[in-house]
Amino acid sequence: MxxxxxxxxxxxxxxxxxxxxxxxxxxxxxxxxxxxxxxxxxxxxxxxxxxxxxxxxxxxxxxxxxxxxxxxxxxxxxxxxxxxxxxxxxxxxxxxxxxxxxxxxxxxxxxxxxxxxxxxxxxxxxxxxxxxxxxxxxxxxxxxxxxxxxxxxxxxxxxxxxxxxxxxxxxxxxxxxxxxxxxxxxxxxxxxxxxxxxxxxxxxxxxxxxxxxxxxxxxxxxxxxxxxxxxxxxxxxxxxxxxxxxxxxxxxxxxxxxxxxxxxxxxxxxxxxxxxxxxxxxxxxxxxxxxxxxxxxxxxxxxxxTPVAVPPSPMRQAPPTHGDLELKGVSFAYDHGARPVLHQFDLRIPAGQTVALVGPSGVGKSSVAALLMGFVQPDEGSISVGGVPLTEVDLGAWRQQVAWVSQHPALFYGSVAENLRLARPDASDEALEVAARAAGAHAFITALPQGYATPIGEGGTRLSGGQRQRLALARALLKDAPFVILDEPTSHLDPASELEIRTALRELLRGRTALIITHSASLLAEVDHVVQLEPLGDKETMVAQGSPSAMLREAPR
CATH class of the missing domain: 1.20.1560.10 (ABC transporter type 1, transmembrane domain)
Structure with a gap:
């Protein structure tokens, strides 16, 4: 003012x-x-x-x-x-x-x-x-x-x-x-x-x-x-x-x-x-x-x-570009402790590896993604990247280093190219095509009336569920971020579309530190470790069960 x-x-x-x-x-x-x-x-x-x-x-x-x-x-x-x-x-x-x-x-x-x-x-x-x-x-x-x-x-x-x-x-x-x-x-x-x-x-x-x-x-x-x-x-x-x-x-x-x-x-x-x-x-x-x-x-x-969990601030240090993602003793509740979602939860995602987070709905899988992105803060415990606490890094810079794909990708009214360039506004047409090919999206994009210049409508209304997910993966590939968080990337898809998404995921996950939240058993073949979250039987609250070593196991290859 x-x-x-x-x-x-x-x-x-x-x-x-x-x-x-x-x-x-x-x-x-x-x-x-x-x-x-x-x-x-x-x-x-x-x-x-x-x-x-x-x-x-x-x-x-x-x-x-x-x-x-x-x-x-x-x-x-x-x-x-x-x-x-x-x-x-x-x-x-x-x-x-x-x-x-x-x-x-x-x-x-x-x-x-x-x-x-x-x-x-x-x-x-x-x-x-x-x-x-x-x-x-x-x-x-x-x-x-x-x-x-x-x-x-x-x-x-x-x-x-x-x-x-x-x-x-x-x-x-x-x-x-x-x-x-x-x-x-x-x-x-x-x-x-x-x-x-x-x-x-x-x-x-x-x-x-x-x-x-x-x-x-x-x-x-x-x-x-x-x-x-x-x-x-x-x-x-x-x-x-x-x-x-x-x-x-x-x-x-x-x-x-x-x-x-x-x-x-x-x-x-x-x-x-x-x-x-x-x-x-x-x-x-x-x-x-x-x-x-x-x-x-x-x-x-x-x-x-409405208070922001941790306001982005360039005064904090720049986040590491590689390293382990780790949650230690994290407890979290959306309504100030009345209904805990996570309790004394430990998780470590080694650098360059992919961890799948599985379990029934409501046990806090999406809450883990929100915590890692800094959209909410834990009531107890700590979150670190490369050994640096997330509270000490600039959240704006940290989010620039994370490619996040939700189960309902955010697509806006505009062309395919404009939606892809949300990840990198200065990306060339060649870079768009490379990312789209890697995500398995180039074929259906070129089949659209105007190709990459085709308007897709608010929320991608002119596209199928699989096409929307492949566009989201292409956008994540275009961002070329060292950390990846995927929240139900194959939900509501038919088997053929899910197979195409799995092929695109291999390219996206290669050499990156990634967390996949999924109900799909087929995706477990693409990860290095699986973390199982289960609700307590004798309480209404949802907590993580066991220590990190007990929850991490090798997925079948």
């Missing part, structure tokens, strides 16, 4: 100058009218005043335009910085956090939520200061000019913020519901789209369509309630401002009638009265426009407040 704050102060300063110019306009306009209608002056007598009035009008228009531009610039800079912070933080939190969230809701927060801050930042935030500053400028002029009118302005001005607070407290609850419904609808809609093929196969698409329609109708109802309150608020604020201006007009009119006030100052104050209430009325309008942004900001702050 440090680099964006000057834009906020510039916006406020421009608004304050606009108020000063408005005072000057009122003075010149009242003087022109007084000289023409009361003094009998002709055009030549007031020509200089009229030119000054036109100049002030142009200046005011320029200041208003500049204020809008600086407000938009402020919003643009803050949104860009905030979106980068959210995305960077989500990456640092890793898949362990993201798996517990609905992707549609996160996408709505990152994109729609940050975008909703536009009016809050560009209009409401500067207006909060201007609503106090601009009326004060007018009041400073009016009080010495006419103390009675200044007193009326001082007594009536607080009524607008008071009613704004009373109505806004009701609107806040509805706006929070509106944002929650919007996030829920986004998450539900994205889940439906991603699972549309499965829904069609099982004949459940019509039911989901009805659910989407119901949620949309609920969101529409809440939106109409918010708009109803916004219109009520606008009516109340306009009514209060009009009645306050009318009070000033009546008291000035009575004094004019009895000859206790001159025409020119009376007209000046009447012209300035609407200018006095205008910033307060605008605050009410922009308050409702910015409330959605405030609600979105609450969710964004909650994401940013």
């Amino acid at each position: 440090t680099t964006q704050r000057p834009w906020l102060w510039v916006t406020i300063a421009l608004g304050a100058l606009t108020a000063v110019v408005a005072v000057g306009q009122a003075l010149l306009l009242s003087r022109v009218i007084a000289q023409v209608f009361l003094g009998g002056a002709d055009l030549a007598d007031v020509q200089a005043l009229l030119l000054g009035l036109v100049a002030l009008a142009l200046l005011r228009a320029a200041l208003s335009w500049a204020g809008e531009m600086t407000g938009q610039r402020l919003a643009s800079l803050v949104k860009q910085a905030l979106r980068e912070r959210v995305l960077t933080h989500l990456v640092a939190l890793g898949p362990t956090f993201v798996r517990g969230e609905r992707s549609g809701e996160l996408a709505n927060t990152t994109l729609g939520g940050v975008e909703a801050l536009d009016e809050y930042l560009s209009q409401y935030l500067p207006q909060v200061t201007l609503a106090a500053l601009m009326p004060l400028i007018v009041l400073v002029f009016v009080l010495p000019f006419d103390p009675l009118s200044g007193l009326v302005l001082m007594l009536t001005a607080p009524l607008i913020p008071l009613f704004l607070w009373l109505i806004g407290s009701l609107a806040k609850e509805l706006t929070a519901r509106q944002w929650a419904d919007m996030s829920r609808m986004s998450a539900h809609f994205l889940d439906t789209l991603q699972g549309l093929t499965t829904l069609k196969l099982f004949g459940r698409s019509r039911e989901r369509l009805q659910e989407v329609a119901t949620i949309s109708a609920q969101f529409g109802d809440v939106t109409m309630q918010v708009l109803r309150i916004a219109f009520l608020s606008a009516f109340a604020l306009e009514l209060i401002a009009s009645l306050s201006t009318a009070i000033i007009a009546v008291e000035i009119g009575l004094r004019l009638l009895y000859g206790r006030m001159a025409f020119e100052p009376a007209l000046t104050i009447l012209i300035l009265a609407p200018e006095f209430y205008l910033p307060l009325r605008l605050l009410g309008q922009r308050h409702h426009a910015g409330m959605a942004g405030k609600e979105a900001l609450g969710r964004i702050e909650a994401i940013l407040a």
Whole structure:
């Protein structure tokens, strides 16, 4: 916010100058009218005043335009910085956090939520200061000019913020519901789209369509309630401002009638009265426009407040490029010790060798991968690479040295080449082809309509499960990292696809230190050691059984 704050102060300063110019306009306009209608002056007598009035009008228009531009610039800079912070933080939190969230809701927060801050930042935030500053400028002029009118302005001005607070407290609850419904609808809609093929196969698409329609109708109802309150608020604020201006007009009119006030100052104050209430009325309008942004900001702050296990820091030492991976006495629980996943777990992966981690679902196999990647931290014990504790190395640099392939590879909307280059953005076309051939992916890629330039859709929707896995392996090969972690690389594949993946794995694992998490017995032929994880029979918690030497055994070759 440090680099964006000057834009906020510039916006406020421009608004304050606009108020000063408005005072000057009122003075010149009242003087022109007084000289023409009361003094009998002709055009030549007031020509200089009229030119000054036109100049002030142009200046005011320029200041208003500049204020809008600086407000938009402020919003643009803050949104860009905030979106980068959210995305960077989500990456640092890793898949362990993201798996517990609905992707549609996160996408709505990152994109729609940050975008909703536009009016809050560009209009409401500067207006909060201007609503106090601009009326004060007018009041400073009016009080010495006419103390009675200044007193009326001082007594009536607080009524607008008071009613704004009373109505806004009701609107806040509805706006929070509106944002929650919007996030829920986004998450539900994205889940439906991603699972549309499965829904069609099982004949459940019509039911989901009805659910989407119901949620949309609920969101529409809440939106109409918010708009109803916004219109009520606008009516109340306009009514209060009009009645306050009318009070000033009546008291000035009575004094004019009895000859206790001159025409020119009376007209000046009447012209300035609407200018006095205008910033307060605008605050009410922009308050409702910015409330959605405030609600979105609450969710964004909650994401940013989620602690990262160990934030990546270049201040720590660079990780070793080779060596053993070792876990000693590691205990870990996702919910602060209530349900331990691992207990006093020991594991050593010798440099250049491959270890398979097997066992039933829920015993902590994927948790071991998350611990090695630094996405979560153990409650007890230590993790080291090449003898250096993982807590002492820069996690960003460490993750660059690890090729991680999950059972559900992350593929994005874009071409095959763009998805592969996520591992190495500067990779040449030749390097892409070499990696794809090694992963057994080159044949099906060249069979696509545009080859490596073919768009594959979000999540690789145009590809089969085996093709997606081979692309993920090609990406891992392209990265050429010394450490490899594979999480169920052959899950949900038919035997033919699994055989192709095994062939690609041999190339990927050659000469690298690797951990494979698998349920597949056929993959055990590709590893050097097998670690068996089993749940305890007499407890609900899942722990590692035995010492490292008891759990490591030679796999059949």
